[in-house]
Amino acid sequence: MALRKLVYGVGYSAAAMCLSLWAGIGAVAQAAQTQTAPQPAAQSASSTKPVGTIKAISGNTITLTTDAGTDVTVLVQEATKLLRIAPGQTDLKGATPIQFPDVQVGDRILVRGKLADDGKSVLAASVIAMKKEDISQKQAQDREEWQKHGAGGLVNSVDQATASITISLPAIGEKKNLAVHLSKDTILRRYAPDSVKFDDAKPSTIDQIKPGDQLRARGSRNADGTELTAVEIVWGAFRNIAGTISAIDPSAGTVTLQDLTTKKPVTVKITSESQIRKLPAQMAQRVAMRLKGIPAEAATPAAEGAARPANAPQNPNSHGSQTGGPGAGAVGARGAAGMGRPTGNGSPDLQQAMNRMPPATLSDLQKGDAVMLVAMEGGSGGIPTAITLLGGVEPILQASPGSNASTILSPWSLGSQAGGEAAAP
Numbered sequence: 186m187a188l189r190k191l192v193y194g195v196g197y198s199a200a201a202m203c204l205s206l207w208a209g210i211g212a213v214a215q216a217a218q219t220q221t222a223p224q225p226a227a228q229s230a231s232s233t234k235p236v237g238t239i240k241a242i243s244g245n246t247i248t249l250t251t252d253a254g255t256d257v258t259v260l261v262q263e264a265t266k267l268l269r270i271a272p273g274q275t276d277l278k279g280a281t282p283i284q285f286p287d288v289q290v291g292d293r294i295l296v297r298g299k300l301a302d303d304g305k306s307v308l309a310a311s312v313i314a315m316k317k318e319d320i321s322q323k324q325a326q327d328r329e330e331w332q333k334h335g336a337g338g339l340v341n342s343v344d345q346a347t348a349s350i351t352i353s354l355p356a357i358g359e360k361k362n363l364a365v366h367l368s369k370d371t372i373l374r375r376y377a378p379d380s381v382k383f384d385d386a387k388p389s390t391i392d393q394i395k396p397g398d399q400l401r402a403r404g405s406r407n408a409d410g411t412e413l414t415a416v417e418i419v420w421g422a423f424r425n426i427a428g429t430i431s432a433i434d435p436s437a438g439t440v441t442l443q444d445l446t447t448k449k450p451v452t453v454k455i456t457s458e459s460q461i462r463k464l465p466a467q468m469a470q471r472v473a474m475r476l477k478g479i480p481a482e483a484a485t486p487a488a489e490g491a492a493r494p495a496n497a498p499q500n501p502n503s504h505g506s507q508t509g510g511p512g513a514g515a516v517g518a519r520g521a522a523g524m525g526r527p528t529g530n531g532s533p534d535l536q537q538a539m540n541r542m543p544p545a546t547l548s549d550l551q552k553g554d555a556v557m558l559v560a561m562e563g564g565s566g567g568i569p570t571a572i573t574l575l576g577g578v579e580p581i582l583q584a585s586p587g588s589n590a591s592t593i594l595s596p597w598s599l600g601s602q603a604g605g606e607a608a609a610p
Contacts, residue, residue: 231300233307235259239292245285247312249294258306259296261285266311272323283314291317330403336363336413337401340420343394350391352400364412365402367391376421378562382458386419399423399559424569426451427557427582435547439568442556445582453560454570461545464577468538473580545576555579 237251247259261267267288268280288294298309338352341362348367353360367373375389394400400420406413428442431450441452455461464472550556556576560569 232298233300234295234297235307236295237293239288239290239294242288242290247288247294249296257296259294259298259309259312260301260306261309261312265298265309267314268311269314269316272315272320277313280313288312288314289317293317293320331401334405335401335403336365336406337399338363340394340396340398340400342396343391345391348391350394350400352402362411365400365404365418366412366414367418368414371415372417374417374419376419376561378422383419386421389420394420397422422562423572424560424562425557426453426560426569427578428555430550430552430554430556433547433550433552438547440547440550440556440571440574452568453558453574454568455547455574456570459571460539460573461547461549461571462539462542462573462575463545463549464542464575464581466577466580469577469580473584476581476584539573539575550576555582557581 235249235251235257237249237253237257239247240250240256241248245261247261249257249259251257265285267283267285268277269283269287270277270280274280293315295313296307296309297311297313298307300306301308336352336354338354341351341353343350350365350367352363352365354363373389373391374386375393376383377385377387398420399422400418402413402415402418404413404415404417426442426444427446428444428451430440430442432441433439434441438455439452440455441450443449444451554576555578556574557578558574559572561572562569
């Protein structure tokens with residue numbers, strides 16, 4: 186379990202976290218038990234296994250920030266055994282012995298030892314480390330794998346007898362299903378009901394998945410792209426909402442909007458893990474035209490100008506045509522009108538286009554703005570927590586009212602917080 190936490194808490198965002206990091210983790214944990222120095226029975230009551238990221242190093246002392254957010258002082262002794270493992274490594278037999286100077290700030294470590302007499306410090310019997318650079322490289326590889334070989338959508342049906350799940354892929358102007366096949370080796374996890382962080386996802390089984398859930402799978406597809414054999418799956422009970430903002434509370438981090446489907450107010454929590462983007466006007470018009478069945482190539486400036494009906498909602502204070510931040514016009518190599526490279530079913534991938542937009546914040550939103558969002562149900566106090574919120578969507582909601590339009594959004598965030606999309610799902 187301790188080694189699992191070392192890998193489990195590396196901070197991957199959403200489905201970008203490659204679940205192969207957990208493969209064989211039980212074997213690693215068992216290896217940790219047998220390969221580290223045995224502890225006398227008398228010391229078992231005070232034994233401890235903190236895991237986290239190195240905050241500072243001074244002399245032979247490490248300040249460790251645990252995954253729970255507390256700081257722990259670790260005293261490295263002459264007899265302390267130091268090992269390094271790679272992210273995804275499943276057996277300490279392949280661990281590399283290292284020296285104390287090889288351990289650096291930013292590395293993740295698992296410490297096995299006992300509490301010192303002061304009850305605050307840990308006398309380390311062993312330190313198992315993951316190098317910061319190795320973790321970053323693994324994260325980048327995993328994100329690329331999810332982007333290249335991942336697919337997600339709404340669950341249509343679940344067949345436990347054949348271990349197959351049918352999902353409808355989010356697409357603009359068309360609908361397509363994908364059959365996802367599980368094997369005994371498929372890793373399956375479910376998002377926690379009160380967290381948008383993939384780190385908090387829990388092991389799951391196929392019988393827990395229900396129609397209407399949102400699911401993302403990574404694996405290999407067949408020749409025509411209608412079936413996928415899953416290596417790993419993550420799923421959750423998400424909610425798609427479209428509406429007009431009626432109130433913003435920056436201090437509480439909440440947005441209240443009038444749901445276009447239920448005609449009722451909905452308050453949604455915005456956290457540091459929530460992804461906020463604003464569509465440029467031209468891109469929103471192109472998406473709207475695709476929803477109407479008009480080819481994107483026909484989206485001339487004149488046609489785009491006509492795409493908004495005379496009764497389209499407009500707010501004089503709305504800045505939905507802006508993306509909120511410097512470089513707003515630089516949305517990929519094709520400019521703001523670009524919709525990203527096509528997905529496997531030939532449809533432009535709105536999520537990929539969003540990934541290239543600069544992040545927006547609550548201050549970029551105003552009362553009266555039309556937004557679409559994907560939220561996690563069952564948050565604190567019953568308030569949904571936003572995973573993805575997209576502004577500048579007035580033309581899209583005119584083309585496909587209410588939640589029908591918002592279902593083109595994916596809850597899955599494949600980037601990192603730094604310079605990319607915020608962590609989410």
